[in-house]
Amino acid sequence: MSTFLEICKKRQSCRGFSEKPVEHDKLVQCVEAGRLTHSGCNSQPWSFIVVESPEIVGQIAQYAQQLKQNAWLNTTKAFVIILEEHAVLNPVLSCFIDSQYFAKGDLGSASAYVCLEAAAQGLGSCIIGLYDRKKICELLNIPIEKQFGSVIALGYPLDDTIRTKNRKAFEDIVRFV
Numbered sequence: 001m002s003t004f005l006e007i008c009k010k011r012q013s014c015r016g017f018s019e020k021p022v023e024h025d026k027l028v029q030c031v032e033a034g035r036l037t038h039s040g041c042n043s044q045p046w047s048f049i050v051v052e053s054p055e056i057v058g059q060i061a062q063y064a065q066q067l068k069q070n071a072w073l074n075t076t077k078a079f080v081i082i083l084e085e086h087a088v089l090n091p092v093l094s095c096f097i098d099s100q101y102f103a104k105g106d107l108g109s110a111s112a113y114v115c116l117e118a119a120a121q122g123l124g125s126c127i128i129g130l131y132d133r134k135k136i137c138e139l140l141n142i143p144i145e146k147q148f149g150s151v152i153a154l155g156y157p158l159d160d161t162i163r164t165k166n167r168k169a170f171e172d173i174v175r176f177v
């Protein structure tokens, strides 16, 4: 049993997946972790689409290859797409702020939960920043105006060597008072 910090260290962006298909139940566990994420006013401004059909996975991989560096997406075995939904905030707060004020942060957290659960399940994951949102919407019958929280590529890592994390030094970014 890994500690949470061990899973945080194990999670890394995976840019190449093996041929092994991902079990449906593991994908269910990943989105269950996303569903359990905290959110502003518990508004849960998300919904999840799990893409596991190989043909559709292949098409999304094409629509997400706007950067040449993302050619490895062809090896993806599943995608989790997190959509931004309308947030209903506490009425007191909604007098001051827009309903979607917390949504981006909430969606980022949900994306992290999905990726961390994937790591706990022995899967690799990579959040993809650039993709043709409109084409993905057409393909999956998503209303064209819908905003995406994230597109997450998943599969078993081709290489599961844990890389050294390139991070700002602890003492440069943390202050205890």
Ligand SMILES: Cc1cc2nc3c(=O)[nH]c(=O)nc-3n(C[C@H](O)[C@H](O)[C@H](O)COP(=O)(O)O)c2cc1C
Pocket (backbone or CB within 6 Å): 011, 012, 013, 014, 015, 067, 069, 070, 126, 127, 128, 129, 130, 165
């Ligand atoms: C919003 C977001 C978009 C990203 N887009 C891409 C991408 O398009 N292609 C890619 O290879 N990695 C992408 N990444 C992965 C980051 O490059 C990676 O998280 C970062 O370099 C830290 O490395 P690590 O995830 O291995 O710890 C993205 C990450 C985030 C959070």
